[in-house]
Amino acid sequence: MLAAAGASGSWDWEIAADRLFLDASFAELYGLPSEGLSRGFPTATFFKAIHPEDRARIRIAVAGMLAGASLFSKEFRVVTATGKVLWMHGRGQCHLDADDEPVRFTGLLVDVTERKRTEERLRIAQSAGGVGTFEYSDGFATVSVSTEFCKLLGLHPADRLPVRTINSVVSEGALSLIPEGVQTALPDTLSGEFLIRRGEDGEPRWIARRGEVQREADGKGYRLLGVIYDVTLAKQQEAALRELAETLEQRVAAEVAERRHAEDVLRQAQKMEAVGQLTGGIAHDFNNLLTIIIGSIDMASRRAAPSADPRMRRSLEQAMKGAERAAALTHRLLAFSRRQPLDPRAVNVRDLLEGMSDLLLRTITEAISVTIDTAGEAVDGSESGLWMVEADPHQLENAILNLAVNARDAMAEGGSLRITARNETHSGQDGEMPAGDYVAIEVADDGIGMDEATLAKVFDPFFTTKDVGKGTGLGLSMVYGFAKQSGGGIDIASRPGEGTRVVLHLPRCHGGAVEDHGYHQDHAESGRASETILLVEDDEDVRRYAVGALCDLGYRVLEAANGSDALDLLRRGEARIDLLVSDVVMPRMSGSELAQRAREIVPGLAVLYISGYPHDAIMHEGRLGEGVELLSKPFTMQALAAKVRESLDR
Structure with a gap:
């Protein structure tokens, strides 16, 4: 009967005698000996196999039965003799005597393990x-x-x-x-x-x-x-699809406008790359020629007797100005295409602007008032004191000077020029500059201003609003390229009749660079006869000029036309070489490769590179490699003297 009902066993508890009588199925489940069934077992045997976590709950339920409850129906776990956990449903009732006192507690123990497992699988499936x-x-x-x-x-x-x-x-x-x-x-x-x-x-x-x-x-x-x-x-x-369908036309017109913008950006990038390749292609040879021209004029001017014909001196001065303008043109093209060699370091903008004040005042006419403000308060007033920036100080000076000259030319009738510097923090959401801290250098004038059509072209190379012969159209282009190559950006705002405001953003320097305080001018310094320089230059005319200039400065000079010849000189050890001066771009062996192999022969050898277009040979992401010294072509004897002296002393 019990087996047919699916019961696992039955019990009969005689309360007064504290004896528990079980059937064979119950005894087998609890691991009790079958020969003890007729004598019964202590009541504690019922609780013995109940899972520890359920034992207290079942004791309370049984106590309730003894206190007068008539029915018992509980589910609980038991642990078999083999350690297996089973779920049981106990159903029982209490039997009372004539005085309504409980005398017996009988019931059935039904195995519901499979049902519980099914419920657990269903619960897990529902949860998952x-x-x-x-x-x-x-x-x-x-x-x-x-x-x-x-x-x-x-x-x-x-x-x-x-x-x-x-x-x-x-x-x-x-x-x-x-x-x-x-x-x-x-x-x-x-x-x-x-x-x-x-x-x-x-x-x-x-x-x-x-x-x-x-x-x-x-x-x-x-x-x-x-x-x-x-x-x-x-x-x-x-809802999103419905909104998309409702605004499809507007969206198509827009992710289209975005495509045109992307195409414009791509065309601009391609144009920049094309200009860069064109510039790089001509810069090396062109700057070599300019080095010869400027060097020859410089030498002739130095050696001209004081009694020489004044017309000859004027001719030399005019030739030098023309050559310098040609050199500046190449330099600006390199700057615009972001291929100029930068030597970034920690720059104190306040000191740099104050150091430039005399130069700015000489450049700007007296009809224009010049104000320089470097108080450096942040836009939100949260921090005062101008931050240091990481930039090439000489290129920064050129950029500020270009902006000041543009402002001067926009105020032919006079006006005011204001140069200010402040701290700024950008979120990077506009995509123009990475998120971070910057110093904003603003050059503002109250000149004639520009309309929107002109503003859209101001950074294009060779675009100018000045009369023929009064501008190359590369000033703002150069500033734009310098800002981008330095990891910053540039903003411009203008309205006709209300002036122009140009803001140059440069990244904050957080330390680790060599500080450069302000405006510098090169000063020629004589060499020492005990110092020997090895000059390596594949262009014979440039080499002849550089050797002559170094000899005039008092140095002992050895020369080589290529890297192989230079290494042979070093291996022979005929003289102690104090400084290697080498062109960067040369056939078969570049200047950087020569320097590396030369230092294997002479450890710690000082190296100064000279180049009109160093490209990637000594640059990393548009910046000079760490510890690299460079003198850009074309250069004067004065610039050569200063850079050689600096390299030797360093």
């Missing part, structure tokens, strides 16, 4: 899939629900929830999640989507309901069986 289940019978005030059902609605986990509690989370005015009352018109299937506000946090979510309506045979009652799951993401995507 985000599906909650419910069952509701018509006329009842509560609903049987799963843990995931409660979680989806933000309600405290429970096996049953009041109908009103469930429906209270549904947005006002919507249909009930669980239909209440007489529902004669209910369809056979449940569906619908409900906007709810979760009970625990009030978060709005969309919930879908799916299920069936099972009607009683007499047609007077029903049961609802169904599931709910979260469809918020699908609803959001649906």
